[in-house]
Amino acid sequence: MKTSLISLVMIGMVLSIAHAQLLNRTVVKFxxxxxxxxxxxxxxxxxxxxHGSITLSGSYTPNSTPLPFRQALLxxxxxxxxxxxxxxxxxxSKRIGTLEYRFYPAGHAPTGWYIAPFIRYAxxxxxxxxxxxxxxGALHQAHLEAxxxxxxxxxxxxxxxxxxxxxxxxxxxxxxxxxxxxxAVFKGTDPYWATLTPADIVKMKSDIDNTQLPLYTVTSSxxxxxxxxxxxxxxxGVRAFGLAMAYSF
Numbered sequence: 001m002k003t004s005l006i007s008l009v010m011i012g013m014v015l016s017i018a019h020a021q022l023l024n025r026t027v028v029k030f031x032x033x034x035x036x037x038x039x040x041x042x043x044x045x046x047x048x049x050x051h052g053s054i055t056l057s058g059s060y061t062p063n064s065t066p067l068p069f070r071q072a073l074l075x076x077x078x079x080x081x082x083x084x085x086x087x088x089x090x091x092x093s094k095r096i097g098t099l100e101y102r103f104y105p106a107g108h109a110p111t112g113w114y115i116a117p118f119i120r121y122a123x124x125x126x127x128x129x130x131x132x133x134x135x136x137g138a139l140h141q142a143h144l145e146a147x148x149x150x151x152x153x154x155x156x157x158x159x160x161x162x163x164x165x166x167x168x169x170x171x172x173x174x175x176x177x178x179x180x181x182x183x184a185v186f187k188g189t190d191p192y193w194a195t196l197t198p199a200d201i202v203k204m205k206s207d208i209d210n211t212q213l214p215l216y217t218v219t220s221s222x223x224x225x226x227x228x229x230x231x232x233x234x235x236x237g238v239r240a241f242g243l244a245m246a247y248s249f
Contacts (some may be wrong), residue, residue, distance in 0.1 A: 024047075024110075024162075024165075024166075024248040024249060025046060025047040025110075026044075026045070026046055026047070026248065026249055027044075027045040027046075027047075027053075027110050027160075027168070027170075027246050027247065027248045028042070028043070028044055028045075028246070028247050029042065029043040029044075029045070029057075029170050029244040029245060029246045029247070030042055030043075030244060030245050031043070031059070031242055031243070031244045032243050032244060032245055033241065033242050033243045033244075034059065034242065037061075037064070038061060038062065038063075038064060039059055039060070039061040039064070039094075040059060040060050040061070041057055041058070041059035041060075041096075041242075041244070042057065042058060042059075043055055043056070043057035043170075043244060044056050044057070045102070045110055047109045047110050048109075049109065050104070050107040050108065050109055051103060051104050051105070051107050051109060052101060052102060052103055052104065052109060053101075053102045053104070053109050053110055054099075054100075054101055054102075055098075055099070055100050055101075055102060055116070056097075056098070056099055057097070057098045057100075058095070058096070058097050058098075059094075059095070059096045059098075060093075060094070060095055061092075061093065061094040061095075062093050063091045063092075063093060064091060064092055064093070064094060069213050070087060070088075072212070072213050072214065073087050073211075073213075074087055074088075076211065076212060083132070085131065086128065086130040086131065086132075086144075089128065090126060090128040090130075090144075091126070091127070091128065092124050092125065092126040092146075093124065093125050094122065094123070094124040095122070095123045095124070096120060096121070096122045096123075097120065097121050098118055098119070098120040099118060099119050099120070100116040100117065100118030100119075100156065101116060101117055101118075102114040102115070102116040103115050103116070110160055110162075110248065111160055111161050111162055111168070112159065112160070112161070113157075113158075113159050114157075114158055114159070114160065115155065115156070115157060116155065116156040116157075116158065116175070117153070117154075117155050117156075118153065118154055118155070118156055118175070118177070119151070119152070119153045120151065120152055120153075120154075120177065120179075121149070121150070121151045122148070122149065122150050122151075122235070123147075123148065123149045124146075124147070124148040124149075125145075125146070125147055125148075126144065126145070126146035126147075126148070126186070127143075127144065127145055127146075128143075128144045129141055129142070129143055129144070130142050130143075130144045130188065134195065134196055134197070134200045135197060135199060135200055135203075136195075136197070138192070138195055140190055140192050140195075140196075141190075141191075141192075142188040142189060142190040142227065143188065143189055144186065144187070144188045145186075145187050145188070146184065146185065146186040146187065147184070147185055148182070148183075148184040148231075149182075149183055149184075150179055150181065150182040150183070150235035151179050151181070151235065152177045152178055152179020152180075152235045152236065152237075153177060153178070153179060154175050154176050154177025154178065154239070155175065155176070155177075156172060156173075156174070156175030156239055157173045157174050157175065158170065158171055158172045158173050158175075159171045159173065160246065162246070162248060166247055166248050166249060167245075167246070167247060167248075168245075168246035168247070168248060169243065169244070169245065169246060170242075170243070170244040170246050171242070171243055171244075172239055172240065172241070172242035172243075172244070173240065173241070174238065174239075174240050175238065175239035175240065176236075176237075176238050176239075177235075177236065177237060177238070177239065178234060178235070178236045179234065179235035179236070180234055180235065181232075181235075182216075182231070182232060182233050182234060182235045183230075183231075183232060184230070184231040184232075185228065185229075185230055185231075186228070186229040186230075186231070187226060187227070187228050187229075188226075188227045189225050189226055189227070190224070190225050190227065191225065193224040193225040196224070201222060201224070204222070204227070205220050205222055208220035208227075208229050213231070213233070215233045215234055215236075216231055216232065216233030216234075217231070217232055217233060218230070218231050
């Protein structure tokens, strides 16, 4: 009788744990660390098995600075006050979508260490008034609009744990990614283009075409008043040291 009672209790505990795991197959998260840099990320995770889950996340960064490649641009043009001011004051808005499969080696999804192959797509818009001086000393102000899109893939190492029945934390430790076919188009319009001399135009095109960014190529076309610069190259970066608040149900 005593053995039967113990067996029933153990079976009940196993069924309770299995039932809890079945109920808590969905986890929604909000990235707390991104708020510091005004980047907002929400994530949805769905457990498929004890070892695996699928997650989908979206992030939005409005009016952010610094500009990508900021330091590389400052190294080239930092001695030019007009260029330096334009680089340092440019703001951009960025949207990123990420899809990942999480593998939990211990088989306790959605908790514990995980390895997550992922793919992501990024889109960014830039808008800025860029001022510069022509060779005769005249002040020009060109309104700059730019768009940027890219896709890539990588792998993320992280750890997620639940505190109590529903609340938890998700720590994104390290996730390098790489992609190709970055396409960025920068367009500017100068209302005072007619005052530019042929030498000003030649210098402007030369400055754009000779811009040095690691692993990227930059080409331009001038159809004044429209100035267009095209950037192409790889898409790479690292997801690291992110902390998200999680709620499972």
